[in-house]
Each structure stands twice: as C-alpha cells, then as structure tokens.
Amino acid sequence: MKVLLVDDSRTIRTMLKRTFRQAGLDGIEFFEAGNGKEGVAAVDAHKPDLILSDWNMPEMNGLEFLKEVRASGYKTPFGFVTTEEGVQHKAAARTCGADFFVEKPVTAEALGAALAPFMAKS
Amino acid sequence: MGYNLPELKAVADNLNGLLGQAVPLSEAKDAPSWDELGCTYASLCINDKNQEVAAILADLPAAIALAGRMLMLPQGALDEHAAAPKLDESMLDALSEIFNNLTKALNRVAGNPHIRSAAARQTSDVAPSASWLGEVKARRDFVTPGVGAVASGRLVVVAR
Numbered sequence: 001m002k003v004l005l006v007d008d009s010r011t012i013r014t015m016l017k018r019t020f021r022q023a024g025l026d027g028i029e030f031f032e033a034g035n036g037k038e039g040v041a042a043v044d045a046h047k048p049d050l051i052l053s054d055w056n057m058p059e060m061n062g063l064e065f066l067k068e069v070r071a072s073g074y075k076t077p078f079g080f081v082t083t084e085e086g087v088q089h090k091a092a093a094r095t096c097g098a099d100f101f102v103e104k105p106v107t108a109e110a111l112g113a114a115l116a117p118f119m120a121k122s
Numbered sequence: 123m124g125y126n127l128p129e130l131k132a133v134a135d136n137l138n139g140l141l142g143q144a145v146p147l148s149e150a151k152d153a154p155s156w157d158e159l160g161c162t163y164a165s166l167c168i169n170d171k172n173q174e175v176a177a178i179l180a181d182l183p184a185a186i187a188l189a190g191r192m193l194m195l196p197q198g199a200l201d202e203h204a205a206a207p208k209l210d211e212s213m214l215d216a217l218s219e220i221f222n223n224l225t226k227a228l229n230r231v232a233g234n235p236h237i238r239s240a241a242a243r244q245t246s247d248v249a250p251s252a253s254w255l256g257e258v259k260a261r262r263d264f265v266t267p268g269v270g271a272v273a274s275g276r277l278v279v280v281a282r
Contacts, residue, residue, distance in 0.1 A: 009215050009216075009218060009219045009222075011192065011215045011216045011219055056222070058241075083222055083223055083225060083226050085226060086229075104222075104223055105140040105223065
C-alpha cells in the first residue's frame, strides 16, 4: 500500500510513520510532501492508495490540496491530520471530498480506527 | 473585544497530550522583556482575516525542553542542545509543531476568534514586522523546570 503524507513539519511526518507502525499498519510504502503544491506533484508521480494531509501549510493549504486532487479526478481516500477542531472546517473538508479526520496529536488507536475502513479495501 | 489567553491547566494539558508525559509547568509571577530572556522563538497567531492577534513564544531552555521531549531525545542530547546558541533545524521544526498544537488551547478559549500559527522563528527575526510584540495587551508566562544542563525556561503567550 502506498501512503502519501503531506505536512510542512518533517517531525510530524516522521512521527506519523512511527504511529503507523505502532498501530500495526506494516508493509506501507510512504511518500512525503511538505505542502499541498508538492502533494499534488506527489499524487501525480506516485498514485498513492491513501493520502494524509495537514490543514495549515505554506504555499498550498490542505483544503486547496484536496480540491486539486479531486479536480484532477483522483478518488484516493483523503484524510486530514490536523489541530483544527472547528465544525466549519470539517464541513468544508467533507464538502470538498475529505473522507476522514484524525486529530493531532495522533495516537495509534485513533489512526488505526480512522484508517480501518480503507486498509480493509486495499 | 480583546483576545483571551488560556489558563495554565489548558496549556499544561495540551502539552501533556502532545508530548505523552506530564510537563510540570507553573505560572510565573513576573514578565521579563524579550531582551532579558535572551534567544527566544515566536510563532505569530493569525486569525481568519490574516490579522496577527496573538503569539506563542519560548526562550531557548523552554524550547529545548519541549522540542526535545517531542523528539524523545535523551538527556545527554538535551544537554548538548543547551550548550548551543540556538536551535537546530529539527528542534525548530518540532517547536513549530508544539506551538501549532498550542493553538488548540487558544482556540478553545470562549469568545476567541479562530487562529492558526505561523512557523516558529527567532523572535529577533519576527519582531521587525510584528512590532506589537513590544507592547502586548495581555501576557501569560509559564515556567518549564530545569533538568540537567537545560535551565528553567519560559513559555509565553501574548495577545495583541
């Protein structure tokens, strides 16, 4: 399974990979991007099976990234990993095609639960 | 209406949740100037109208203590960082994420507008374009305890 992690923090990307392992999600090939713009390029280049993105990022934020991904015709499961808790943010993301949310700080339990429906399909 | 700052418990709970261990913060009685604190780092907090309304700052010891915990560094590595004049790139990246997570504590204060944080930078680099940091409307100082060569430090939230 190919997973794209999009976050402007290298620390968070590293922690996310570790959390995947802690959640028992092994055998994953990770790709990384530092913002939405890089994320769009990574989606085109690697055709990931799953995308996890931060919300607040420079250059292109997570919502803009999601819109680009969906506008390009990709139906890849897309989740936000974010500190944003607002109902309005989540509603906007759902409208644009987000599949799930995982709140930072990410625990193995929360990540495993959020990804379970998509891991089963892969 | 002014921007309201979070209480000690909200900040401590936020850090505990992120870092996975208790951070024994206490509230400081004094509020030294940025110059008195030496090398400090700041993230400006921006509302949905792109206005700077608050900021989160840490002096070098607090930054090392918090970012070091986030990166799960051993005490020996923290001691090495304490001997350096400023944070390296990975520690600064971790500090940015700590500040980003702390925006949750600010956003949860009733009545506050939604904010997001910019990346952490040395305050000396931020201050020229954010002169309001020199004259804030509200400020709350928290003390991080010293451990090993890492001295006691300051985590500060301010409102414009």
